[in-house]
Amino acid sequence: MFKKGSKLYSICTGACPKCHQESMYSRKNPYALMDTLKINEKCSHCGTKYRIEPSFFFGAMYVSYAVGIAFGVAAFVISYFFFETSLKTTFIAIVGTLVVFMPVIMRLSRNIWINMFVSYDETRAEAKKKLP
Numbered sequence: 455m456f457k458k459g460s461k462l463y464s465i466c467t468g469a470c471p472k473c474h475q476e477s478m479y480s481r482k483n484p485y486a487l488m489d490t491l492k493i494n495e496k497c498s499h500c501g502t503k504y505r506i507e508p509s510f511f512f513g514a515m516y517v518s519y520a521v522g523i524a525f526g527v528a529a530f531v532i533s534y535f536f537f538e539t540s541l542k543t544t545f546i547a548i549v550g551t552l553v554v555f556m557p558v559i560m561r562l563s564r565n566i567w568i569n570m571f572v573s574y575d576e577t578r579a580e581a582k583k584k585l586p
Contacts, residue, residue, distance in 0.1 A: 518563035
């Protein structure tokens with residue numbers, strides 16, 4: 455389920471959605487804040503363009519909203535039900551979670567968005583391996 459060739463692998467690792475051979479981002483660490491959203495122009499392995507059109511990743515903002523809600527709900531459940539904190543403390547936990555995980559949420563939403571439109575192609579993944 456989490457192997458190369460699955461959407462989940464590409465979404466969680468930020469790998470090229472077409473060949474899964476390299477990262478889409480110039481730096482793998484999402485907490486390098488100056489480079490959080492710097493994306494390579496294309497995959498050096500299979501040639502897939504990551505910027506399909508000029509405003510392609512604007513759609514990722516909608517996905518980001520849903521991912522942020524999921525992180526917020528998880529923070530609420532953990533804080534309120536497991537640690538049995540007050541609502542004020544739970545609110546602070548939600549805000550803190552969203553601030554701390556914002557770079558991860560932004561990257562995850564971009565990864566989900568591009569994987570909605572680009573599918574894994576086993577022939578592209580194997581193409582460079584066959585070359586001498």
